[in-house]
Amino acid sequence: MKNVTIITGACGGLGKAFCREVARQGDDLIITGTNLERTKANAEELMQEFPELNVKFFKLDLSVEQERDDFFKWLENEGEGVHRLINNAGYIAEGGLLEFDDETVKKVIRVNCEGTVDLTQKFIKCYKDNLEILTVSSLGAFYPMPYMSIYSSTKRMLEGLMVALRYEVKDQNIKVSTLCPGGIPTTQAMIDAIKTQGVSGKLSAKTPEYIAKYALKKLKKNKAIIIPGAFNRFLYFTGKLAGETFTAKVVGRRWLKANKKREVK
């Protein structure tokens, strides 16, 4: 029997790259997405591209507790061979905290924090040991990001939790890695954001394919924090040295400038 990897948010830009890289490396897949038809179509496409691959799919909105419970009930029959979880799904909300309505703020927290934490806890309780868990956070987890404050703060929570969790489960032979990428040109909004960031946006951005391959290699080595790209590792270290208040000022100014450029266009 082949090993199986669960990938959440498998129909998005990075999710699709993870699906292909995992398939290339020989695992079968269980993929989830918020839209059943789209997730099914993605599974069929993958099985056409990789004839040896078995892909099961499940509709899972991470912000809905009942759907998370249903997923684990379904896994009791359909989840044989599962050894890895890739927490890729994330609700990306660009904007300052005061720009959002209540529902959006709750959704960001529910998907990125509540849903991802619940899924991870249930996954470990269900499959117990010899596991791998990769969680997609962001480079923005390492410093406060004005105008992306709620999103980056949820990613920060995930990063802190996963680093602590890896210690808690170290005796169960569970690898826990957190992926903290810079820009990824997956959606039009992210492509525009990267463009308006100029040279630093270009240097920070990596393709989803590169990131998926790099992250899986580092997960195998049980690396705690995975930051793809030398420039992003440089940003991480300089951010630490400069301190939070100063970094927030620099990031806030850059973001405002970039947003103005976008508005002008």
Ligand SMILES: NC(=O)c1ccc[n+]([C@@H]2O[C@H](COP(=O)([O-])OP(=O)(O)OC[C@H]3O[C@@H](n4cnc5c(N)ncnc54)[C@H](OP(=O)(O)O)[C@@H]3O)[C@@H](O)[C@H]2O)c1
């Ligand atoms: N793009 C970047 O620059 C960047 C940088 C750092 C980190 N990240 C992180 O990378 C991951 C992948 O993002 P991406 O760039 O590939 O963007 P994307 O194409 O928009 O993908 C985001 C994925 O999250 C899923 N998702 C959103 N809301 C959900 C919900 N309520 N329940 C379950 N899944 C939900 C979406 O699933 P459906 O398609 O099924 O709705 C989608 O597949 C995210 O965690 C993101 O925060 C992205």
